Amino acid sequence: MRCEVVAVGSELLLGQINDTNSSWIGQELSAVGIDSFFQTKVGDNPDRMIEVIEQALRRSDAVITTGGLGPTQDDITRDAIAAVMGVELEFDEELAAKIEDLWGSRGREMPANNRLQARIPAGASPIPVQPGTAPGIVAVFDFEGESKVIYCVPGVPWEMREMMNGFIISDIVERSGMTAIIRSRTLRTWGTSESALAEQLAEEIERLDGAGSADGGVTLAFLASGMEGLKVRITAKGPDEDTVQQMLADQEARVRDIIGPIVFGLDDQTMESVVLDLCAEQGLTLGTAESLTGGLIAQRLTSTPGSSRAFRGGVITYATEVKTAVLGVPDGPSVSEEMVEAMALGVCERLGADVSVATTGVAGPDSWEGIPPGTVWIATCVDGEVETQLLRYKTDRVRIQNYTTITVLDALRKRLIARTA
């Protein structure tokens, strides 16, 4: 089964908005075993839209379009699909009433234009999941002698995702004739390189490749995710939900046996959400003392909903005198083990926090007092005991700050786990 993605909108071609929908859809399709070989961006032009959609239908079994479903004159995906199907747009009274209700439930009156969104190509249907006011469209029809399916979803990412997860993925899997169920689980790791990870898991991957259908089709894949570490995705294919969940659980246990210590979370968890959860579970409050990271640690913690359960506050000591004035840290070299240790202790004391993390170093681009950029001291304080570590990075300012943030939170994570072990 092949499925192409067509992202509609002149603003995507002009770089005013980055198309992130296509990649996300490609990722989700690949997780359930559907190939997506081409992804095309096209502007709000009827002829070019029809050209691209027809071509996609010719070389694939299914097409997903994103965007162009709004109520303005520029939104012409509905018209293009009708043209490709060779039918007219029909006004769907029931759908119009539903859209009007959705506006009403948000305490707003529907602008007259939005009635246009209730027009659907003859023979097509609204997608049954409708998270926003814009309905999606699904149509199964004969195209040049073959049966094809097309799904149209809005360009707004969360609306698109809800339609994908709530309807399209399962519909497309069903149409593909696959009777198997495919599920995946992602293990998030920190602290190793892609080649080292591949080496550690090589034997396990070989075993899975050799196992073939005997092991019901469990596969492992590595996904680099930029500054956020490496992901190991386990995908399992089996006859029913229970079997597949058991396969995932077994495989997760096997992977954890090999790389357990570097796995910090699952699926949507982040390093900061994991650390906050551990603190909350153990009834501990957390403080931060940041020099090099300049507020990034606190910002990442507080952008997690519910962070106030554990996060107490932090101090950003950018100028050296501030370290002394606010944290009561004794005079001394700013980038040193003594300094980062005093910062971690000082912030627990001043803020009344049970545990803390601290960072100091040179973010660059320039050296500072002869110390090269990328020289970083980190510390964690748990139960009054401080542990420190020296890091050396050879990369740019933003990466140095981000790597340091995740590394020091990971150090705290390990200590919190050890604390109750």
Added chain:
Amino acid sequence: MRCEVVAVGSELLLGQINDTNSSWIGQELSAVGIDSFFQTKVGDNPDRMIEVIEQALRRSDAVITTGGLGPTQDDITRDAIAAVMGVELEFDEELAAKIEDLWGSRGREMPANNRLQARIPAGASPIPVQPGTAPGIVAVFDFEGESKVIYCVPGVPWEMREMMNGFIISDIVERSGMTAIIRSRTLRTWGTSESALAEQLAEEIERLDGAGSADGGVTLAFLASGMEGLKVRITAKGPDEDTVQQMLADQEARVRDIIGPIVFGLDDQTMESVVLDLCAEQGLTLGTAESLTGGLIAQRLTSTPGSSRAFRGGVITYATEVKTAVLGVPDGPSVSEEMVEAMALGVCERLGADVSVATTGVAGPDSWEGIPPGTVWIATCVDGEVETQLLRYKTDRVRIQNYTTITVLDALRKRLIARTA
């Protein structure tokens, strides 16, 4: 002149990396008057690459490919281009020596594989700008009876951008036969809606439309940039550099006459870089006291290189007691004008900063002590005088934190400008 973009790489289709190159190229092409009607992503598969590139050549005059120029077996853009041109790859000894030199200049020995990057389709040339170790390729050739040009650049964004800015844009403009020079300048604004901005500038846009070629082709465009405000882009087209620069300056002055107070910067400037520059110019140090924004203000300031010229440090008072303990703020309701005022004063005092910003409020998703999410107090302190403002947002946590950050920095920006006026 039409130019398509083809982004090569299976990792783009699988969502492991987001293709941001195509949008950026589209934006740059549109700024010089080149249309980019289609952008396609295709995997590392020879047949599908050739299919996509040939189609792009059929419907456009020029094609830019990104990616697939590395030294591994997956990197087959060179081979695909040779196949499309109907020629062989030829080994370019001079280019191989250059690549080897580049490795040497970084103190590293070139792996043997990288010699493969010196193979160029017969009749094509290396792109004269080569920022990294991967050379780009430019080829002008007859395709199905018409002369076409193809540019191949690496997928690494900075290498791609340097080749675009240093060679491709001017080469493509020259080939298009345009003798005019096109330049643009972007005014960044904060504090108004897109419709209000459009209304304020409607008369000016009408004047420019009416002026036609008499005014040498100056145009205005609005670009929404998500959480970072609205951009007004002035594009001018004229016979030579001096004329065009004068046109840009004149038009910028006209736009500033109308919307001056909301323009905070130009082109690559950010709100934080502008505020840091103003502080540094006036010899002032800056401190932050953050509750609602949880470190975001400090993080944005310190991710700007050179922030230590002015930024002294900050305090994140997430738990109420921390406000009192660290800032010496008197007891009282946490989300109030009195509190934010005391925070702004307290941080100047404790950190020895000349000016400060402070935020408190409810980021959500839940209400706090009966106060709805999106209720925000901000304050700025300049020369010991505090000014406060109440903001009310109806949006999500991340936006509330970001909008508050930019708004309070903008308030400080205006006071710093007024200070020397």
